[in-house]
Amino acid sequence: MEKPINSTSRRSFIKNSSVGAVALASGLISYRCLANNNRDRKLGIALCGLGNYSSTRLAPAFEHTEHCYLAGVVTGTPSKEKEWADKYGIPPTHIYNYENFDTIKDNPDIDIVYVVTPNSRHAEFGIRAAKAGKHVITEKPMEISVARAQELVDACKAAGKLLQVGYRNRYDPTHLEIMRLTREQVYGQVKVIDTNFSFYGINSPNWRFTDKSLSGGGPLMDIGVYCLEGACYGTGELPSSITAQSFKTFMDKLPDMEETITWQMEFPSGAIANCTSSYVARANNLHIYAEKGNYGTSPAYGYDVPGGYVGKEAMNAGYRNQQAAQMDAFAMNIKEGTEVIASGEVGVQGMKIIEAIYSAAKTGQKVELTW
Numbered sequence: 100m101e102k103p104i105n106s107t108s109r110r111s112f113i114k115n116s117s118v119g120a121v122a123l124a125s126g127l128i129s130y131r132c133l134a135n136n137n138r139d140r141k142l143g144i145a146l147c148g149l150g151n152y153s154s155t156r157l158a159p160a161f162e163h164t165e166h167c168y169l170a171g172v173v174t175g176t177p178s179k180e181k182e183w184a185d186k187y188g189i190p191p192t193h194i195y196n197y198e199n200f201d202t203i204k205d206n207p208d209i210d211i212v213y214v215v216t217p218n219s220r221h222a223e224f225g226i227r228a229a230k231a232g233k234h235v236i237t238e239k240p241m242e243i244s245v246a247r248a249q250e251l252v253d254a255c256k257a258a259g260k261l262l263q264v265g266y267r268n269r270y271d272p273t274h275l276e277i278m279r280l281t282r283e284q285v286y287g288q289v290k291v292i293d294t295n296f297s298f299y300g301i302n303s304p305n306w307r308f309t310d311k312s313l314s315g316g317g318p319l320m321d322i323g324v325y326c327l328e329g330a331c332y333g334t335g336e337l338p339s340s341i342t343a344q345s346f347k348t349f350m351d352k353l354p355d356m357e358e359t360i361t362w363q364m365e366f367p368s369g370a371i372a373n374c375t376s377s378y379v380a381r382a383n384n385l386h387i388y389a390e391k392g393n394y395g396t397s398p399a400y401g402y403d404v405p406g407g408y409v410g411k412e413a414m415n416a417g418y419r420n421q422q423a424a425q426m427d428a429f430a431m432n433i434k435e436g437t438e439v440i441a442s443g444e445v446g447v448q449g450m451k452i453i454e455a456i457y458s459a460a461k462t463g464q465k466v467e468l469t470w
């Protein structure tokens with residue numbers, strides 16, 4: 100039995116997921132609004148956690164940002180201080196470690212702290228940043244539980260600071276076009292979604308695969324989160340119920356974590372989504388089947404999304420550096436006081452869905468969700 104979702108939450112979810120995103124993508128949010136609001140000032144971002152994603156994606160993305168720049172770093176590894184200072188011209192006054200991080204409050208050049216640590220340290224650093232008077236971006240998954248994600252939302256609210264979750268696909272032209280096709284029901288109502296994001300990572304020594312206290316779980320936390328996101332903005336809804344099954348073939352790997360997980364989401368409209376995420380297979384797609392046609396993208400969730408299609412035709416929605424689009428959009432939200440698309444609330448919704456998926460996989464029971 101489906102439970103109806105609260106119409107206000109649903110409306111605000113749809114607004115968050117699609118309308119605002121399309122408005123941004125198509126330039127509908129007027130840049131004239133900035134005229135009296137220090138339009139030319141780029142906001143300073145400090146990256147916190149200088150691992151793979153910060154090094155290979157976020158730092159290079161600043162070459163493509165218009166409204167923000169790399170102003171500082173926070174790192175627990177002393178050797179990275181000089182390395183990053185030299186590479187990006189960051190002054191010593193803008194380099195912090197995990198101990199003196201809170202003094203960032205005295206640095207007016209840093210407006211935003213972007214938390215790019217292992218998952219279970221997002222809330223901790225995000226809350227410290229908010230208390231230091233900084234706006235916060237936190238990477239996905241937002242945290243490892245609803246409770247911790249909510250703590251971060253509450254801390255940002257209490258400090259009067261904005262919060263964004265690193266759901267970069269919500270700023271990607273192909274995914275924005277998918278949201279539009281759904282929202283405008285160009286091919287009628289969406290009925291079925293198939294989506295899978297998997298890679299073969301079982302033998303890596305990275306914390307994702309070895310330390311649940313940092314990861315919070317297996318592929319669902321890491322990459323399955325993109326599938327649940329795709330299913331939500333692909334339908335424009337939040338799920339009303341979830342069933343799930345998890346599987347393991349390498350018993351000595353992924354301690355206390357799933358290896359493959361597959362879940363089914365039912366939506367209030369009657370649409371259903373079949374989602375899978377695995378660390379022992381390779382897949383990357385989002386297929387949306389509506390009453391009068393189908394659309395989607397394959398590959399779907401990488402940093403470049405060249406595979407958008409509508410029926411048998413290529414979608415050709417265009418390209419934008421996702422990380423730059425995401426960070427610029429957040430800088431604009433701060434400058435203009437506009438609503439964050441991938442907001443903390445959207446992040447908490449994702450965490451709630453993740454917890455429901457794990458619960459359904461563990462008990463074998465359908466989990467009903469209310470919003």
Ligand code: NAD
Nearest residue numbers: 148149150151152153215216217218220238239240265267
């Ligand atoms: P990583 O291991 O390469 O980097 C993590 C960094 O955090 C390291 O520099 C490490 O020193 C630091 N760190 C802080 N506290 C730590 C602790 N207790 N244990 C270990 N390291 C600690 O990881 P990554 O791949 O850069 O991922 C970081 C975050 O970014 C994760 O939440 C991940 O899900 C997210 N991510 C997002 C995307 C995306 O496309 N949006 C892509 C990759 C990673």
